[in-house]
Amino acid sequence: GLSVHYWMAYAIEVCRPEHHAIALSLVSTAWAIGLIVGPTIGGYLAQPTEKYPKLFPVDSLFGRFPYFLPCLCISVFSFLVLISCIWLPETLHNHNTDKKEDQASESLTVIFSNSEEIVEHNITSTTKNNVLKNWPLMSSIILFCIVSFDDMAYSEIFSLWAESDRKYGGLSFSSEDVGQVLAITGVSILVYQTFIFPRINRVLGPINTSRVAISLSVVLLFTYAPITHLSRPWSSIAVNIASILKNNFLITIVTSSFILQNNSVTQGQRATANGLGTTLMSFCKTFAPAGAGIVASILERHEIHFLIFQPPHI
Secondary structure: OHHHHHHHHHHHHHOOHHHHHHHHHHHHHHHHHHHHHHHHHHHHHOOHHHHOOOOOOOOOHHHHOOOHHHHHHHHHHHHHHHHHHHHOOOOHHHHHHOHHHHHHHHOOEEEEEOOOOEEEEEOOHHHHHOHHHOHHHHHHHHHHHHHHHHHHHHHHHHHHHHHOOHHHOOOOOOHHHHHHHHHHHHHHHHHHHHHHHHHHHHHHHHHHHHHHHHHHHHHHHOOHHHHOOOOOOHHHHHHHHHHHHHHHHHHHHHHHHHHHHHHOOOHHHHHHHHHHHHHHHHHHHHHHHHHHHHHHHHHHHOOHHHHHHOOOOO
């Protein structure tokens, strides 16, 4: 999470203002795809001796350590990314060569699009010295924290729900089925964030875009329960569509909040603002898995899942 915010600040500094939306969307897309591709790799490569016995004999190293293969693949990929970072250009020179722009940004008017009017907020000397008093920044961070909590809880429950037996209100999916759903979702996020989100943001602005995405996401969650009544392959198709929409709504809200955060402060405050957002987001994500797991356990213990997922017996 912290590295993502570093990349957000980096993207803002290396791109011109008119390209901030596409730059931040690409960074958040890479982050979201990583969160999806990681579990996908685990789903396909975990326990390879059982899934691919011809390639990985039972008496091999992968038989003794059934989760070694996905960890190895991710480690190799991370090492290649680490090496590639050597060639990234430094952006500190931007602070020195663009002094006039920085001085102008001190009295910058941050413009937020509203449904009917343009709301202007002047960055005063008070908010410059104390980011906690910068309400546009704090409101965007609060939005980011709430959405991060929701995303972590959703990720915690989704796999459990998909792999649970149908008699418990699940879908009876295998780990490969769940991995396939996540892989398809990752591809859709890449396409959406690259070609669709920048156009939507240009028309609606980050605030209205977030409002629409949040509203649609809430409505979408109510469609998950009826999916359990569908038979194959319709249940698989419905889950893929729901997962694609849910994650694209999520990435829309996250990217919009990133844009608002970085536009709410001057260049010299971006590291502080992004660091503060990461700290509060991590705090929310700490409680999300435990909270979601406790709620799911309570529902299962009292057999409320039958009332939610199963049709009533007549």
